[in-house]
Amino acid sequence: MSEPSRLHPATVIFNLVKGIKDSFFLFVIAFVSLINLHILYAILMIVVLVLIIAIASFVSWQRFTYHVEGDELKLEYGVFIRKKRYISKNRVQSIDLTQNLLHRIFKLVKVEIETAGTGAEAEASLNAVTLMQGKALRTELKTLGEVEQLEENHEEKHPARTITRKRLIITGATSGSIGVILAIAGAVSSELSRFIPSDFYDNAYSWVVGLGIIILVMMIIGVFILLWVLGIVGTIIKYWNFTIEKVEEDIVITCGLLEKKHITIPMKRIQAVGYVESLIRQPLGYATVIAEIAGGSNQKGEDFSTVLFPIMKKSEIDNFLTELLPNYTVNQTDFTKLPKRSAKYYLFRTVVPSLVLLIAALYFLPQLTWIPVAILGLSILLGLLQVKDSGYALEDNKLTIRYRNFNKVTMVMNHKRIQAFNKKQHILHRKEKLATIKLSIVGKMGLGKHYHVKELDLEAANKMADWYSYRGV
Numbered sequence: 021m022s023e024p025s026r027l028h029p030a031t032v033i034f035n036l037v038k039g040i041k042d043s044f045f046l047f048v049i050a051f052v053s054l055i056n057l058h059i060l061y062a063i064l065m066i067v068v069l070v071l072i073i074a075i076a077s078f079v080s081w082q083r084f085t086y087h088v089e090g091d092e093l094k095l096e097y098g099v100f101i102r103k104k105r106y107i108s109k110n111r112v113q114s115i116d117l118t119q120n121l122l123h124r125i126f127k128l129v130k131v132e133i134e135t136a137g138t139g140a141e142a143e144a145s146l147n148a149v150t151l152m153q154g155k156a157l158r159t160e161l162k163t164l165g166e167v168e169q170l171e172e173n174h175e176e177k178h179p180a181r182t183i184t185r186k187r188l189i190i191t192g193a194t195s196g197s198i199g200v201i202l203a204i205a206g207a208v209s210s211e212l213s214r215f216i217p218s219d220f221y222d223n224a225y226s227w228v229v230g231l232g233i234i235i236l237v238m239m240i241i242g243v244f245i246l247l248w249v250l251g252i253v254g255t256i257i258k259y260w261n262f263t264i265e266k267v268e269e270d271i272v273i274t275c276g277l278l279e280k281k282h283i284t285i286p287m288k289r290i291q292a293v294g295y296v297e298s299l300i301r302q303p304l305g306y307a308t309v310i311a312e313i314a315g316g317s318n319q320k321g322e323d324f325s326t327v328l329f330p331i332m333k334k335s336e337i338d339n340f341l342t343e344l345l346p347n348y349t350v351n352q353t354d355f356t357k358l359p360k361r362s363a364k365y366y367l368f369r370t371v372v373p374s375l376v377l378l379i380a381a382l383y384f385l386p387q388l389t390w391i392p393v394a395i396l397g398l399s400i401l402l403g404l405l406q407v408k409d410s411g412y413a414l415e416d417n418k419l420t421i422r423y424r425n426f427n428k429v430t431m432v433m434n435h436k437r438i439q440a441f442n443k444k445q446h447i448l449h450r451k452e453k454l455a456t457i458k459l460s461i462v463g464k465m466g467l468g469k470h471y472h473v474k475e476l477d478l479e480a481a482n483k484m485a486d487w488y489s490y491r492g493v
Contacts, residue, residue: 023087024086024087024096025086026085027086028128028148028149030148032074033122034122034148035077035080036070036073039076040073043069047069080097083097084096084097085097086144086146088157088160091108092108093107093133094106107133107135107143111135112134113134113135113289114284114285114286114289115134115157115284116134116142116282117129117130117151117154117281118132118279118281119281126148129154130146131146131149131154131157132144133145178265178267179265179343180264180266181264181340182262182263183259183262183330188260188330190306190331191330192251192254192255193251194300194301194331195252195255257278258276260277261276261277264329269286270284271284271287271344272284272285285313285326289313290348291313291433291437292432292437293310293312293341294309294348294430295309295350296310297334297427297428297430299426301331302428306333306334307333308330310328311325312325312326312431312463338352349432350420350430351415351418351420354413354414355411356480357411359477361475362407362454362476363403363407365454366404366407366474366475367403367404369403370406371396371400374392374398380392409424409428410423410424410474412473414483414487417434417435417436419434419435419438419459419487420433431471437462438459438461439461440460441458441484441489442458443457443481443482444458445478449478453478453479455477455478455481456474456481457472457481457485458470458472
């Protein structure tokens, strides 16, 4: 590792594939612009663009070198402008090894090195090295004490959990990914619509009308079933063989079928741990265990949080956290809920938009009034659930909060991880002795992550303020 090394030659192929993918719309524009002149011109332009990207990929690979010298990882890269980057071992927070389908074909890995100051992307990324080189680099960048400790305890069994095939299917079936797939399909169709003949929609409309209402309903149901199955398949591919393990002071997560990931999370970077109960999973007794990690890139997270376990029975979470993260067990016994006088504020926030929609429907589309009426009923139910589920629990140096937007979220934070505590009251709050609190921690990419519990009893809010400022100690 002390001598400058290049990445594996297969990096040229990786760069070429990425370049073509990033330039997809440029290829489409070039092809559409020249096909009217002659199809050979369009094909020739595509070939020229591919050649340019291939040459750039080769030169980029040849100009990239890396090596470890002393306590630093040194990178040199750049085609026209030569750049040098030095990363101290002491700054390295985690080293992740990932394999997509191409990596696995060539038996290579991608090494991503993150530091405390990592932004949207990893601090350093080695696109393609052999598995042996990746592991050697990870060992080399560990501090001496960590390496010795790992060597002494390499045969010791570590606490670990693995997802079962049944749970994996349940994860996909309850993921709610139909909406995501529909959004992607809508975005793709909007881009492709410019290439579809104008009479296509007229012919399609005539064909659909001719099918009849029963066949049309069956087709719609079939589409939703297909999207649901695709969501299950996508979840299985993403979380295949999901395993979480506690190794010394790190949490190590491995998962993936087409893209195999090996993610290392230093426990000292964990700011909060909790679980999310979605509207679909809560009635079934399931939840997703998540964590907020300080710094790091935005590539690990799901909904801006790192998933520690995709799905788990709520009754199993305490044992899971006790085994892997004992400092973040959930306090279920001393939970303080909101006072009854808080309910009207929650109902006001959820009901008002539905009332506006109902009034608009009554005026413009009275025949569809039943839709906003149904939405109004659901809004009232959501407001009542938000009041019922919100609250907090204090335990020595640990705070547990619970709230609901649509999903029910429970988060546990240690006192030393909370960066700021804010208490807010407006005039109605002061009259009814209520207050809203905001807790801030360090989140992904070094940005703040904020949690709110609204309309707490003023005495409870003051108690939390005293706890945070050590006045209550």
